[in-house]
Amino acid sequence: MSTPNPSALDVLDQQRFSRFHARALITTGMGVFTDGYDLISISVVLPMVLHSFGVDRLTGTQSSLLVASALLASAAGAIVFGVISNAGRKRFYGIDVMLMAIAALAQAFCGSIGMLIAARTLLGFGIGADYVLSPMIMAEHSNAKDRGKALTVGFSLMWVLGAISAALLQIALEYFHVPPDLQWRITLGAGVIPAGAVILLRRRLPETPRYYAHIKGDGAALKAVVAQVAGADVAAQTQAEGSLSAGMREYFARYWRRFAMISLLWFVYDIVIYAGGLFGPSLLGKSVGLTPAEFQLVNSAIFSVCGSIVAVLLIDRWGRKPLQAWGFVLMGAMLGLYAYSYHPGSSAPLWGITLYGLFFFFNQAGPGSISGAGMLGVEMAATRVRGLVQGLSVAAGRLGAALGVFVFPRLFQDYGQSFAVAFLAGTALIGAALTLVGIPETRRVSLEKASGETVV
Known part of the structure; x- marks a missing residue:
């Protein structure tokens, strides 16, 4: 050690990735796995759900409400748990997945679309809470060198694995000829399993x-x-910092432009990814000859996982800013090519699958592992306002996600597939421009330095 009494937080930032970090990653990441499962499961069973309740159109108001209910409720859950998190991160950790477990199970017993919307509203509230708590706790436990990789694996990759699980379960149920009305109930209700499994682990995390x-x-x-991370001998030699004097008002006065940009980037990102991701399996999968579950599985298991691996390799080397900017640009390029070069019935289905798959690849290699993983908010906001x-x-x-899932099917219905997908391409390019002008780089520095906490 360079000083006889090093800062406790400096010691933690300099630790190598250890068993403690792995346990924290799994504990937080399993909640994100559940988020991915719950949000994507509705996309792979949406046609069956609507048919079960006598609704024939995928582009109607009811289908948009069914998809958007969890998204709108998650906005409320995020704000509520964001505010109360200053009373203790761990204090509320576990409540979020408990809400998700109850709501996921309730979906299996719904007798109408209205009841299902209500269940997914409760589900969304829990998901919103987890979107705040999981990346924040993950980041505050991470070392500086590996924080980007930890957030990418624990949030981005685990989310994709949850989405893959939803598609695999649906394909298995279809393979064994389970009746459609039972298929969607099992698929949605199975979200209780990963949510319930992680509750006890979260209570044990410090x-x-x-x-x-x-x-x-x-x-x-x-x-x-x-002591838990570095050992009792190291802990005994550290100097424990006291609380910082600046309050929320001071931090917001200094950094409000940065905070606004973080929110705007996530808004723009979610318009693109949720419109394409939630309705893609139902509306676009049909045009390339795949069922919704098959379409989701191809994009997630092949393209998204590979994109996440690229992000893990580059996030702490190349940095957040270039990865996100280039990711947005290439997402927009793939969507633009899809809009203007793929025509159902006359173009080769493999061309459409490849372009849409590359859209998911560049998403996970870029903004899906940064803005979409909550990395900007937890790294660029001081602890007191994080x-x-x-x-x-x-x-x-x-x-943004709710706006996307309402606007995209309407554009698809009124103006056709090419126009709707081109709209998403243009939105992705806006995200690239905002990234270049609006955020600093935070790779391999402490949270205190990344957030400006040390100079307030």
């Missing part, structure tokens, strides 16, 4: 060191966390 240092000002508790900024940015993203 409170984050940043919360103890900068909000509660509990030096003894901070050293106890250092929960609120993350809550506001998640809410902005959910509103």
Whole structure:
């Protein structure tokens, strides 16, 4: 060590990735796995759900409400849990997945679209809470060198694996000729399994060191966390920081433009990815000759997983800003090519699958692992305002997602597939421009330096 009494947080930032970090990643990541499963499962069973309740059109108001209900509720859940997270990150960790477990199981017993919308509203509230708590806790426990990789694996990749699981289960049920009305109920209700499995693990995860240092000002508790990560001997030599004096008003006055940009980027990103991701399996999969579950599986298992691997390899080397900017540009390029070169009935289906798959690849290699993983909010906001900024940015993203799932099917119905997909391409290019002008680079620096907390 370079000093006889190093800072406790500096010691944690300099630790190598350890068993403690792996356990924290799995514990937080399993909630994100559940998020991915629950949000995508509706896309692979949407036609069956609507048919079961006598609705024939995928582009109607009821289908949009069914998809958007969880998204709108997650905005509310994100803000509520973002505000109360300053009373303790761990204190509320587990409540989010408990809400998701109850709501996921309730979906299996719904007797009308209205009841299903209500169940998915509760589900969305829990998902919104988890979108705030999981990346924030993951980041506050991570070391500086590997924080980007931890967030990419724990949020981005785990979300994709949840989506893959939803598609695989649906394909298996179809293979065994389970009746359609039972298929969608099992697929949606199975979200209770990963949610329930992680509740106990979350209660055992310690409170984050940043919360103890900068909000509660509990030096003894901070050293106890250092002992778990680096050992008791190291913890005994560290100097525990006290809480910082600046409050929310001071941080917002200094950094409000940055916080607004974080929210705007997530808003723009979610318009693109949720419109394309949730309705793609139902509306676009048909045009390339795949069922919704098959379409989702191809894009997630092949293209999205590969994109996540690229992000893991580059996020802490190349940096957040170039990955996100280039990701947005290439997402827009793939969607633009799809809109103007793929024509159902006359173009080769493999061409359409490849272009749409590359859209998902560049998403996961870029903004899906950064803005879409909540990385900007947790890295660029000081500890005292991190929960609120993350809550506001998640809410902005959910509103963008809800807008996308209402606007995209309407554009698809009124103006055709090419126009609807071209709209998403243009939105992705806006995201690239905003990234280049609106955010700083945060790779391999402490959360205190990335957020500006050390200079307030």
